[in-house]
Structure formats: structure tokens, C-alpha cells
Amino acid sequence: MSEKATLNVNGGSYDLPLLKSSEGELCIEISKLRGQSNGITTIDRGFKNTASCESKITYLDGEKGILRYRGYSIEELASKASFLEVSYLLIFGELPDKDELEKFHNDIVEQSIVADDIKKIIDAFPGAAHPMGVLSSLTSALTAFNPDDISLDYARSKEEMYNTIVKLMGKIPVLISWTFRKKNGFPLEYSSKTRNLDYVENILQMMFKRPNEDYVQNTVLVDVLNKLLILHADHEQNCSTSTVRIVGSAQTGLFASISAGISALWGPLHGGANQAVLEMFNAIKEDGGDTQKYINKAKDKEDPFRLMGFGHRVYKNYDPRAKIIKEAAHNVLETLGIDDPVLEIAKALEEKALKDKYFVDRKLYPNVDFYSGVIYRAMGIPSDMYTVMFALGRLPGWIAQWREMRLMNEPIGRPRQLYTGSTLRKFKSISKR
Numbered sequence: 001m002s003e004k005a006t007l008n009v010n011g012g013s014y015d016l017p018l019l020k021s022s023e024g025e026l027c028i029e030i031s032k033l034r035g036q037s038n039g040i041t042t043i044d045r046g047f048k049n050t051a052s053c054e055s056k057i058t059y060l061d062g063e064k065g066i067l068r069y070r071g072y073s074i075e076e077l078a079s080k081a082s083f084l085e086v087s088y089l090l091i092f093g094e095l096p097d098k099d100e101l102e103k104f105h106n107d108i109v110e111q112s113i114v115a116d117d118i119k120k121i122i123d124a125f126p127g128a129a130h131p132m133g134v135l136s137s138l139t140s141a142l143t144a145f146n147p148d149d150i151s152l153d154y155a156r157s158k159e160e161m162y163n164t165i166v167k168l169m170g171k172i173p174v175l176i177s178w179t180f181r182k183k184n185g186f187p188l189e190y191s192s193k194t195r196n197l198d199y200v201e202n203i204l205q206m207m208f209k210r211p212n213e214d215y216v217q218n219t220v221l222v223d224v225l226n227k228l229l230i231l232h233a234d235h236e237q238n239c240s241t242s243t244v245r246i247v248g249s250a251q252t253g254l255f256a257s258i259s260a261g262i263s264a265l266w267g268p269l270h271g272g273a274n275q276a277v278l279e280m281f282n283a284i285k286e287d288g289g290d291t292q293k294y295i296n297k298a299k300d301k302e303d304p305f306r307l308m309g310f311g312h313r314v315y316k317n318y319d320p321r322a323k324i325i326k327e328a329a330h331n332v333l334e335t336l337g338i339d340d341p342v343l344e345i346a347k348a349l350e351e352k353a354l355k356d357k358y359f360v361d362r363k364l365y366p367n368v369d370f371y372s373g374v375i376y377r378a379m380g381i382p383s384d385m386y387t388v389m390f391a392l393g394r395l396p397g398w399i400a401q402w403r404e405m406r407l408m409n410e411p412i413g414r415p416r417q418l419y420t421g422s423t424l425r426k427f428k429s430i431s432k433r
Contacts, residue, residue, distance in 0.1 A: 007033070009040055011075045019099070022159035023059060024409065027051050034416070037061045041416045052237060053245060053410060057090060060236040062314035067321065070094070078324045083198040083229040084108075090160055090234055091165060091403060101391040104166070105199065111163075112170035114178075119188050122178055123298060131388045132266040136177045142168075142257035149253035159404070164254050165399055172258075173199075176392055179208035181413050187211055197243045203392070208380075224328045224375055231321040231368060232390055234397025236314075240264040241394075246413035248402045253410045261398045262391050271394075274386040275368040278377060284349075289341065291348040296391050299358045310353060311363075321368040326350075327352030329371045329378075338378050346374050376383045 003018040005028045014036050034041055044050040059068045067074040070089050077086055081095075088096040088104055096104060121141055125134050143149055149164055178188045190206065197205060201217055204225065209215040235241070242259040246375040248254075265271035284294050298307035311318050333343060350366050353359045376386050 009037065012037060012107060014040075017158050018369065023061070024163060045240070048290050051139065052242060052413070054408070055237070055404060056093070057404060058234045058236045058397070059315060062312070065315055065320050067235070067240065071289045074231065074320055076319045078227050081230065082101045082198060082200070083226050083233070083393075084148065086188055086230050086233055087169065087199075090396045090400040098281070102224050106325070107162075107166040108170040108199070111167040112174055114174045114262075116170050118142075118145070118175070119178070122182055122188065125182075127183075129354070130266075131183065131385050132178050132262065132272075132391070135175060135391060136174045136259050136262040136266070137261060138179075141170065142171060142251060142255045146255065148415070149255050161403060168399065169395065170225060172395055173203045173206060173392065176388055177203065179388060180207050180381070183382065183385070200229065220332060221379060225379075226326060226327050228372055228375060228389070229245055230395035231331055232372075232393030233326060234394070234400065239267070241244075241398060244398045244402050248405050249410055251406075251412075254399065254402055257402050258395070258398050261394075265391055266387060267400045271387040271390040272372040273308060274376070274390065275383045276340070278373040278383040278386070280308045281345050281349075281373075284345050285342050289345055291352055295349070295352050295356060301358075307353070307364075308364055309351070309373070310359065318363075318365045322366055322371060325368055325371040325375070326366065329374045332375055332378050336378060343374055343377065346370070389423070 003020075005016045005018050007016060014033060016033065019027040019029055021027065024212060042050075054092075057070065057073070060066065069077060069086060070093060072089070072095075077089075084105060085095060085101060118138060118141065121138060122134065125137075146164075146167065150162075174190065181188055189209075197217075199291045200222055204217065205215045207287065237245075240261040243264040244257050246262040248257040252260075263420055268276050287293075290342075292309065294305065297303045297305040332338075334423060350370070353364070354368070359365075372390070373383070373386055376389060377383070381389065
């Protein structure tokens with residue numbers, strides 16, 4: 001006999017199936033509750049305790065500080081794998097062999113050319129346009145240049161789905177590099193030796209190559225960007241990932257679904273947090289650089305100041321991604337010989353908070369947003385591009401979640417609500433009709 005949970009409401013008793021995850025977590029199946037009980041639903045604001053889907057992609061335990069992709073620990077992947085290997089793993093379920101990885105890379109390169117008309121769209125944006133708005137718009141515009149993405153039955157053709165996936169993996173880095181280059185006044189061009197570069201090397205060259213100059217790869221930057229992208233590649237059913245899945249559940253194409261995810265990521269409570277961290281560092285610097293003052297402000301309940309980049313909605317332990325990227329951040333600053341007062345403020349805040357009983361008792365450790373902004377600044381990437389780089393890392397996770405949802409033929413997302421408005425009222429006209 002299967003396990004069950006029993007719900008007692010107003011004298012009625014309802015048996016609900018009890019499901020168990022591969023890690024042993026229990027989940028109450030309530031999808032048929034409304035039909036069994038003549039209208040009873042549940043409410044879970046923000047879906048904090050609701051599983052919206054079954055997934056085999058990412059396992060996260062915030063209490064223990066565990067993050068795994070397809071069963072592989074984030075620590076091992078960040079230290080041993082390439083971003084493209086991790087992308088393949090997330091999307092297709094297993095690590096690629098040498099031939100599979102080479103084919104994946106070559107197919108992505110083959111599909112990396114973006115229509116020249118996209119350049120006209122970029123030129124039409126005002127200089128003050130936020131790069132996330134530009135990226136979301138350009139990703140959505142790809143649908144116009146790839147109309148088959150709207151109508152293909154991907155559940156029936158894995159080959160067509162694969163072709164769409166490599167198109168997006170090839171074109172998004174180009175759109176991001178063009179967004180960055182327009183901001184810096186550089187011409188919009190492609191990498192000159194794409195096939196001889198790995199995925200991350202190509203991204204760096206497309207972004208930073210100056211006109212009429214050879215670009216020399218910096219192995220320190222390649223390594224740290226590879227780590228950053230892996231650490232951001234997926235994070236279970238967060239706001240943007242849930243957005244991609246619910247948009248895709250309407251059988252929306254991949255480009256439009258990813259565009260919606262980019263827009264969701266833009267928010268300061270989600271992917272925009274790393275930009276907010278650097279803006280906080282700058283504000284502290286402009287106020288004289290007294291980091292202890294701001295540590296005290298953060299502890300004062302009457303003070304509206306919030307110390308950005310500390311704590312996490314899911315992790316009640318040290319964010320495992322932050323542990324990895326903290327070491328990488330210090331390595332980058334030391335290796336590159338960066339002498340930046342804003343980065344000195346970051347290091348001082350980190351040092352003071354990790355020794356302060358208030359933060360230690362509440363397990364408010366620096367999170368991945370705190371360190372990623374430090375690294376991007378050291379690389380010469382402006383703060384309003386940080387969330388764009390986050391989107392670049394999250395791209396394979398979004399694709400994997402969308403692909404899984406489509407292959408499982410999940411039903412269209414349609415949450416219920418607790419209606420608290422007016423009951424039936426009589427209409428009183430004031431017109432003279």
C-alpha cells in the first residue's frame with residue numbers, strides 16, 4: 001500500500017499521495033485535491049513550499065549547503081570541468097565523451113552567426129538602455145529570424161530540438177558581446193578564430209578584442225570566468241527558471257521562453273543583486289569608506305540600510321558557490337595586481353562580517369553575488385553588465401529545464417488564487433444612456 005497523507009477539513013477527510021524524492025525528501029501530491037473536496041485549494045505565497053514539477057536536473061539542500069548538477073557536486077565540476085561540458089551535462093543528462101563534446105562545440109560555432117539586421121536593432125537602442133533590457137529584446141527578436149522555433153513539435157523531434165539548442169548556445173554569447181561592445185564604442189564583430197577557441201575563450205575574445213589589435217588570452221581570466229559560469233549554470237526552481245518553464249508550458253518556443261527568463265533574472269532580488277552589491281561598495285566609498293559604520297548600520301533594525309551580498313533565500317549555511325568563488329576572487333585580485341579602493345572596501349566588509357557575532361549567529365555569509373561582482377569589476381566589466389553575465393551562465397540551465405519540461409509534456413501552468421475581493425454587487429449607472 002502506498003504512503004499517504006490525510007487532510008482533515010471541516011469534517012471531511014482527504015487522502016493525498018505521499019511522494020518521495022531520490023534524496024529522500026517527502027512531497028504531498030495535491031493536484032487532485034480540488035476535485036475530491038469540492039473546491040479546496042492551498043495557498044503558498046511565492047511558492048516557497050510548493051514543488052511545481054518533477055526534475056532530474058539539479059539538487060539543492062540549503063540547510064546543508066549542497067548543490068549538485070545531475071548528481072555531480074558543484075565543487076568537483078567547478079574544479080575539473082569546462083563550462084561547455086557542464087552545459088552538455090545539464091541539457092542532455094550525462095557528461096559528453098570527447099567526440100560528443102567536439103560535435104557540440106562545432107555545432108554551436110556553426111550556428112553562432114547572427115543576422116546583420118540584429119545590429120540595426122542594437123543601434124536603435126539609446127545609449128542609456130540597460131544591457132538586460134537590450135539582451136531580453138534581442139533574444140526575443142531571434143524568433144523573427146528563426147520562425148520555425150514557434151511551430152516545431154519538439155517532443156516529436158529531438159533533432160530539431162537539438163538544432164534550436166545549439167543555435168541559442170551560439171548566438172547568445174554574440175548578442176552579449178555586442179551589447180558590451182556597443183556600450184564601449186567598439187565595432188560589432190565576431191571572433192576571428194572561433195573554431196580554435198573553447199567556448200569561454202571565444203566569449204572573452206568577442207567581448208574584449210580591440211579594433212586592429214590581436215587579443216591575447218589571459219589564462220587567469222579564462223579559468224575564473226569558466227568557474228563563474230559553471231556556478232551560475234542552474235539553481236533548481238528559482239524565479240527565472242520557473243518563468244522559463246511556465247512560459248514554455250504553453251508550448252512557447254525556446255527563444256521566447258529564454259527571453260522571459262532573462263527579464264525575470266533582471267530584478268534586484270534575483271540576478272540583479274550582483275549589480276546592487278557593487279553599487280553599495282561605491283556608495284560606501286563615496287561616504288568615506290568606513291566599512292565598520294556600514295556593518296553597524298546593517299545590524300541596526302531602525303536603519304533602512306541593507307548589506308547586499310550577504311545571506312541567501314535558500315541557503316541557511318554557507319553558499320557552496322560562494323566558497324569556491326571567494327578563493328577565485330582573491331586569486332584574481334592578487335594575480336592581476338588590482339589596486340582598487342572599491343575592491344578594498346569589499347575585502348574589508350567581508351573580513352569584518354565573518355568575525356562579527358551578529359552575522360555569524362544568523363549565518364549571514366557572503367553569497368555568490370558578493371564575489372561575482374568583485375571579479376567582474378576586476379575584469380573590466382561595468383556593473384550594469386553583471387546580470388547579463390549571470391544570464392550567460394544560466395543559459396544552459398534554462399535550456400535544460402525547458403527541454404525537460406517539453407519532453408515530459410508537462411501541462412500548461414495555471415496556478416489558483418485565494419480571492420479576497422468583493423462578492424456579487426449590483427451595478428448602478430450614472431450615465432444617461
